[in-house]
Structures are given as structure tokens and as C-alpha cells.
Amino acid sequence: MSAVRVLSVWRSRHLNCRCFVGNTRINDYKAPRGFLRLFRDFSTDEGTVTSGRKRGLRAADVAERLRREKHEKTETANKVPVSPVQRNVAELKRFTQKLQFVHPNVFAKALSNSILYQDQNIIAINKPYGVPVYSTGGIGNSIAESLPVLAKIIDGIKGGSELHVCYNLEKDTTGILFLSRTEETAEQIHNLIRSHEAEKRYMVITVGVPVPSEGVIDIPIIEKEVMGDQHHFKMGLSPLYRPAEEGDGLVRVRAHRQAQSAVTRYKVLDSSSRCSLVELQPITGVKHQLRVHMALALACPILGDHKYADWNKLAPQKLPEGVLRRLGLEQSKTRHLPLHLHVRQITLPGVRGHSDLTVSCPLPKFFTAALKKLQIELPEKP
Template sequence: MAARGSVAWRVGGFAVKPGGRLFSHSQSAAAPLTAEQLAEKIRAQKREQEKKPAREVPKDPLLRRVHELVQLSQQLQRVHPNVLAKALKNGILYQNKEIVVINKPYGLPVHGGPGVKSCITDVLPILAKMLDGMKAEPLHLCHRLDKETTGVMVLARDQETAHRIQELFRTRQVEKKYWAICVGAPEQTDGVVEIPIIEKEVESHQPHFKMTLAPNYRISHEHGKTFKVRQHRDAHVAVTRYRVLSSASSCSLLKLQPVTGVKHQLRVHLAYGLGCPVLGDHKYSHWSKLAPQKLPGKALKRLGLEQVKVRYLPLHLHACELTLPEGEEEKKIHLVCRPPRFFSRSLKRLNLEFPEAEDK
């Protein structure tokens, strides 16, 4: 203990007296550690921690599969911004003097927020310097993808280009295509979902907000006549084209083309419009609760999972193609991005295959 009338506090495993002197807990200790010695001691402890082997990968196939999925959802939230920027640089799909097109990884949000350690916006200045030197202007976002969505994402080298491309998205001149692995399959093998979408509060034991369908009208029967009654004037027009590419194991692979760009449009149209939610979409697989997606027994068996571990499944939604108009001569930039490894592995496990025309 400190002498009566004095004050002491702890730094690491040592007590510190006012004035900066250090003394050990043991009265018989030798000379006190200097600040440099204490710093070196902390560095040595850190080096020892780093030498310890990483947590062993389980031998059981089921536990190993869960381990892989947990790692997938956490890996990008642990790295230094420079490491993240370098990973994005290594995944660049295309670049010219105006734009840089990246392959957005799974689990990486576009913007920061509560609980977000790393996001794309934070590393845009670093990525720009890696590409164009220390005096480079930060790259600019042209559009967004959900945190859990992977694939083609366009960045602009300057604000003017960003505004021009954003206008192309707003006026629906950009053609976007996605692949999605879904639970179940639509009744029709191809078609168009044209149902407006609105955000609503879900009243349950865990109140929360979700996007949901808001049909243009409902049918009313009065005095023997049928009327169309318009609803939800604040709803957003939403149109999605879809085509089934493959079906097996109680799941299906769909190619999607969103004509409009409403928040969570594809996930809502698939889950509530076609009745086949995206695999790993734990938000839109239920309406009245927040709970892990419920999977058919056949899909669980093929994926090597138990229902209690389904919460670790990532969202299987991938932005595979994007076509941008270029200049005034009707030229186009066609961008293609192959799906991430976890998506391909799930396809293989579920016996789903791309038609030859798609797998190029």
C-alpha cells in the first residue's frame, strides 16, 4: 500500500506514485522500472500473445463449417484501414481516368454507424493515394450496396464524375444484374415483380422497422360493384425482373435485374412477393420477428448445418454485372464480377449449377 497521506494508482501490473516513479507490489523488489522498461515489458507481452497459435479449426465437419461462417462475418471488422484499402485495391475489377470499380466484400458496410469499426467510406482517401499518389483526391461513392451484399461497386475519381454517374443510376440508365440463392423457388420460372415498397414499423416484443410491400390498390366491393382503392401514397415504385437458373435441394439460383433502386428491393420482392427469401436473409425471412431463417431439412443436410447454427449463414446476394453508358456514342462499359467463395461453395453443396451461358 502507499504510505499514509500519499496517493497511488495502477498502470499495468504496477503501482504509480505522483511524480511518475514506479514501484512493484513486492516490498523486496529491486530498482523501480523506468518508463522505457515498462513499455518494453508491455511490447514483450504483446509479442508473446501474437506467438500463440490461432484458435484451432474444429475437426467435426459441422463445427468446422460454422467456424468458417463466423470467421467470414468478422474478418473485415478487425483489420487496419490500410490493410482494408489494400484488399480493395487487390480486388479492383476495372479502372480508367474517371472511375474505379471494386469487388465489394461480404460484411463490409458502405457507411459508418453504431458498432461499425471499418467501412468503405473511411478508406476511400487511402485507396485513392494507393492508386494515384499522396496528392490524390479521395474517391467518391456513386451508389450503395447493403453491408451483406457482395460484388460490383463503382467509385469516381472526382465529384463531377460521381454526380454524373449518380444521375445515370437515378434515371435508370445503368443496367444491374444480381445472382441470388433462394430458399424455395418462384412458381413461374421467369417474370416481373412490380409491387411498390414502403418502410413500416413491426410491432412485436422487439419493435423494429422493415421495408415491405405496398400494393398500388386494394379491391373494395360496395353495392355490388368492384372498386380499386389506392393505398400508401408514400410508397416507392419498385420493379424487379427475375429468371430461375437452377433448382435443387429445396433451393434455387435466380438471376435478378432491378429496374428501380429502392432500399432492400430485391430482398423484399423475393421474400414477400415471390415467397422465396434469399438464403441467409435473417431479416426478411420473417415479418413479425427478428430470428434466424428457417431452412428445409434437405437444404440443412446439403449445407452441413443444424438449424440452431443457421444464424451464421451469410446473405447469398451478389451483384454480378453492371453496364454503364460511356460518352455520347452509345458506348458502354460492361463490368462482370464472379461470386465470392462462400457463394460458390453453397452452390456446390446445394447441387445448383449455372447454365453455360451464365458461367462465363
């Protein structure tokens, strides 16, 4: 009920005198002071009377209220968490989400600061976590869309500057990504990667310690349908051998026609707290090859791999209690763990007059932070 309505009702019931509110002049000096004070407070709260004049809600008031609400939300979001778990989760979010939704120009500038190698034909950048190479739904930035701005940042305002993506990396994979200035060079590097002539070395943190500590995984991979409450598809193993029904030994089975050959060389560099730092060298290039081989062939899933840590369902990775304590997390917060899969080093054979080119890339901060918490040593040389 408006202030005018309240005053009119009060007058009609309690006073037999005139009271004009149109010009906000009250001529009844016999009205109790408490009521007049109530009238003033009510009018101020409703935004209908200010300094003796009647007015409605202004756009400036709405804008001010929205600014205040936004400021309060920002303060709440930036409030220092009180528990170690909250601090660790906030730290993971800061590491893994800071470039996903920034302005495209800011993102391109960040990519220019991450250049690992550059010459007249080739540029190598350190791909950040959570950003796809090509545009996908729900993600604000992608490498490919930022290339025109990145080219101008690198070369200045120069007509005809172009950059091309040489190959794709998964959204949650970090590390070396080659760009080229010409489509010809991009195609050449792409063919080297696809034909496995380029040597790629990854670093991962695994939950569990692979046994033996060094070896080669040679098990084909095929896409499979997972039935149940959460119907979905995953890449899975399609072994060429099975245990013999009688006695020891293995029996070779016929390969599935849709299975793809997949070979991965691995080596444990260090282990502690039931986790390991493992170097992986893919000999082939099948979708999700490294994740599938580690989780399903060696039963040591990559830390933060919420897809392949459990074959039967899609859920945040379940970690042993000791690992949770080391990481300072609760099981309910493991969904914030990023995939610890990093392209550490790539060697390209001669490209456009180059001799062999080797580029190395430092680990992301969330990766080194996990190593420190797990007390795993990082080798001095990649």
C-alpha cells in the same frame, strides 16, 4: 500470506532461534528440510523471492503474462474444429469477417487488389461482404474512409489524387461498386443509377423455388411497423390489388400515399435441394426492394436474410432440414449465414465519352461454396 509472514509464524511457534529474512539469509540450520523446501516453493510461486533476493511484481511479468494469455486465446481460436458443423461455421466467419477489422492500410490494399475495371475517369471494385460504403457504428472499416489511401496506392504518391463514391450499397451486399476520379463523373453515374438508366443484374440464392420460374414483380413497397415482443420496422408490400370478396378476380385499391413503386424482373437459373439460383434485375431502386420482393411476394427469401425471412420477428433464418444437411449446419448456427445477394453485372450508358460500359464481377467464395453444397449449377456466362 507472504513467505516472510509464514516463516515468522512458524519460528515463533516451533523454534526459539533467530531467523533473518530481510537479506534472505536463514540461520536456523535445524529447521526441517521439508519446511525449507516448502518455503522456497512458496516464495517462488508468490514472486517475492528469486535467487535469494526479495522483489515485487514487475511490469515485465505482467506483460509476459498478457502475451501468454493472448497466445493461448489465439491458439484456441485457431484450433481446428472437430465437427463438420464447427468447420462450416468457422469457414463462414473467415469468409465474411476477414476485412471488417483489419488495419485501414491493409483494407485499402485489399480493395486495390479487387479492382475490376479502371480508366482515367472510372474505377470499379468488388465490394467485400460486411463492410459499409460509409462509416457506421461498430464497423472498423468503410469504403469511403479508405479512398485517400486507395488513391495513393493506385496512383502512387501523387498530389491531388482523389476518388469519389458514385452510389451506395448495403453493408451485406457484395459486388460491383463504381468509384470516380472527379465529383462530376460521380454525380453523372449516380444519376444514371437513380434514374434506372443503368442496367444492374444481381445474383441471389433463394430458399425455395419461385413459381413461375420467370416474371416481373410489380408491387409497391412501404415501411411498416411490426408490433409484438420485438417491436421494429421493416419494408413491406403495399399491393394495389386485393382478392374480390365475391367470386374470382382482383379488385384494385387506392395506393397508399407513402408507398413507393417497386418493380423487379427475375429469372430462375437453376434449382436443387429446395433452393434456387435466381438472377434479379431491379427496374426501380427502393430500399430493400429485392429482399422484400423475394421474401414476401414470391415467398422465397434470400439465403442469409435474417430480417425478412420471418415477418413477425427478428431471428436467425429458419431453414428446412434438407437445406441444413446440404449446408452442413445446425439450425442454431444459421445466424452465421451471410446474405447471398451479389451485384453480378452493371451496364452504364455512355459516361464522359464512353460507349456503353459493362462490368462483371465474380461471386464471393462463400456464395460459390453454398452453390456447390446445394448442387446448384452456375451458368458459364454472367
